[in-house]
Amino acid sequence: MPVLKIGKMVMGSLFKKPATLMYPVISREWQERTRGQIAIEMDACILCGICMRKCPTDAITVEKASRSWTIQRMQCIQCCCCVEVCPKKCLMNKPEYTTPDIKKISDRFEKPPEEPKPAPAEKPAPAAGEAKAAPAEGAAKPAGATKLEKPAPAPAE
Amino acid sequence: MSKRTIIPFGPQHPVLPEPVHLDLVIEDERVVEAIPSIGYIHRGLEKLVEKREYTEMVYVIERVCGICSFGHGWGYCKSVEGNMEIVVPERAEYLRCIWHELSRIHSHLLWLGLLADGFGFESLFMHSWRIRESILDIFEKTTGGRVIFSVCKLGGVRKDISAEGLAEIAGILEGIKGELTELTEVFLEDYSVKNRLVGVGKLSYSDAVELCTVGPMARASGVVQDIRLDGHGAYGKLDFAPVTEEAGDCYARCKVRIREVFQSIAMITQAIAQIPEGDIAVPVKGMPQGEFVARMEQPRGEAYYYSIGNGSKFLQRMRVRTPTNMNIPAMVKTLQGCDLADVPMLILTIDPCISCTER
Ligand code: SF4
Numbered sequence: 044m045p046v047l048k049i050g051k052m053v054m055g056s057l058f059k060k061p062a063t064l065m066y067p068v069i070s071r072e073w074q075e076r077t078r079g080q081i082a083i084e085m086d087a088c089i090l091c092g093i094c095m096r097k098c099p100t101d102a103i104t105v106e107k108a109s110r111s112w113t114i115q116r117m118q119c120i121q122c123c124c125c126v127e128v129c130p131k132k133c134l135m136n137k138p139e140y141t142t143p144d145i146k147k148i149s150d151r152f153e154k155p156p157e158e159p160k161p162a163p164a165e166k167p168a169p170a171a172g173e174a175k176a177a178p179a180e181g182a183a184k185p186a187g188a189t190k191l192e193k194p195a196p197a198p199a200e
Numbered sequence: 201m202s203k204r205t206i207i208p209f210g211p212q213h214p215v216l217p218e219p220v221h222l223d224l225v226i227e228d229e230r231v232v233e234a235i236p237s238i239g240y241i242h243r244g245l246e247k248l249v250e251k252r253e254y255t256e257m258v259y260v261i262e263r264v265c266g267i268c269s270f271g272h273g274w275g276y277c278k279s280v281e282g283n284m285e286i287v288v289p290e291r292a293e294y295l296r297c298i299w300h301e302l303s304r305i306h307s308h309l310l311w312l313g314l315l316a317d318g319f320g321f322e323s324l325f326m327h328s329w330r331i332r333e334s335i336l337d338i339f340e341k342t343t344g345g346r347v348i349f350s351v352c353k354l355g356g357v358r359k360d361i362s363a364e365g366l367a368e369i370a371g372i373l374e375g376i377k378g379e380l381t382e383l384t385e386v387f388l389e390d391y392s393v394k395n396r397l398v399g400v401g402k403l404s405y406s407d408a409v410e411l412c413t414v415g416p417m418a419r420a421s422g423v424v425q426d427i428r429l430d431g432h433g434a435y436g437k438l439d440f441a442p443v444t445e446e447a448g449d450c451y452a453r454c455k456v457r458i459r460e461v462f463q464s465i466a467m468i469t470q471a472i473a474q475i476p477e478g479d480i481a482v483p484v485k486g487m488p489q490g491e492f493v494a495r496m497e498q499p500r501g502e503a504y505y506y507s508i509g510n511g512s513k514f515l516q517r518m519r520v521r522t523p524t525n526m527n528i529p530a531m532v533k534t535l536q537g538c539d540l541a542d543v544p545m546l547i548l549t550i551d552p553c554i555s556c557t558e559r
Pocket residue numbers: 083087088089090091092093094095105112128129130131132133134
């Protein structure tokens with residue numbers, strides 16, 4: 044009889060473990076591909092602004108003057124378009140959602156101010172070998188000096 | 201003659217997942233006329249086409265609907281790909297098919313749950329949604345999103361599914377088949393369910409044709425109409441026949457959707473067995489020029505995507521016509537003369553998706 048059929052299913056689920064998860068207590072298992080949030084490796088970023096221009100929701104702001112990269116977390120729709128277009132591949136998808144918030148949070152990442160270049164242009168032309176080496180050294184420096192993995196989020200209040 | 205009263209129904213109503221408003225003209229307990237009005241959830245997504253590059257627009261179009269999101273993305277891609285004469289690799293077509301059919305299963309299970317909720321059968325509702333959860337888990341694992349996938353792109357798909365992944369999907373689907381069979385028996389044989397559905401809201405074949413109904417609504421009235429039959433994507437290589445019923449009542453519509461779930465499972469299994477190796481995307485070069493119309497069979501019926509490009513990176517116009525749009529006249533027709541208590545069932549059985557109707 045059909046009534047007993049749903050009865051079987053209902054009785055079965057009485058003794059099975061719940062289909063739902065006690066969410067905040069037991070944390071979710073993220074899949075490898077889960078599009079959770081966008082993370083940036085600031086050292087590699089060249090502040091080209093392509094991600095800002097391509098983002099469908101205008102969630103990213105790149106400021107060359109202050110050397111910063113800002114993401115409006117609530118505006119981002121996790122489409123990963125920015126990850127795809129970044130020429131330096133310094134954006135990545137982190138398989139973990141941002142913590143729930145009642146404010147519109149944004150995260151700002153900064154690059155340390157550019158060190159004054161050793162100014163190879165001022166030197167007379169003959170020292171070509173030296174001039175080549177100097178900027179390479181200059182470029183390597185900030186990368187080693189700053190490991191800006193995750194600075195404190197700046198709430199947009 | 202008894203007095204006529206007008207009862208407003210919606211936009212906020214327990215059976216309505218989305219806002220639609222109906223003015224029901226009532227005589228005693230009978231509905232004489234129903235006047236629908238929509239417009240509560242218009243988002244202007246079509247207009248955005250002027251502001252977003254055609255490659256990024258797919259993210260926007262996907263968000264036309266939360267349930268058939270993949271289909272909308274595919275429809276848009278199909279339309280622009282037609283415009284630019286892009287040939288999509290075969291593997292990508294198969295993957296698109298698999299995701300689209302999974303969406304259909306998830307959409308129909310969601311609808312079955314809502315229907316059960318509509319007639320007050322809470323445990324049936326919970327069980328339908330519990331089964332649907334395993335489909336959402338497949339989505340998360342393969343695409344990264346549970347509702348919006350962002351895997352469909354112009355020229356193919358973004359992510360591949362490994363052979364093990366495909367085997368796992370086939371295993372999961374095989375697993376839920378047994379539970380679905382149990383559920384089907386309740387939906388189709390339980391007397392309390394039948395009481396609410398059988399003979400309610402009959403739509404005849406001629407009315408269904410005349411009112412241009414689409415999807416399961418049309419098929420439940422015996423209209424053989426399924427856009428997948430035109431063989432786009434990998435559908436041409438899969439063996440299937442549209443599910444039709446003759447009765448045209450709520451019960452027939454429920455039956456069509458349940459049978460379609462099983463059909464989709466069979467189609468996915470076939471696709472997994474046949475899927476060729478190869479590339480999953482081709483690079484897209486140039487700008488869209490000219491116009492193109494693509495049609496898709498969404499879980500709710502035929503959807504239509506029109507795009508016109510003018511050689512710039514922004515499309516000139518994009519038009520999406522969704523299935524619910526076409527089914528509202530039929531809903532109004534079936535509402536005439538029904539009992540007031542049957543109104544929720546009738547509205548539910550067209551599987552209304554108002555958000556995509558208004559875009
Ligand atoms: S696209 Fe990449 S390199 Fe360019 S600004 Fe954005 S994050 Fe930095």
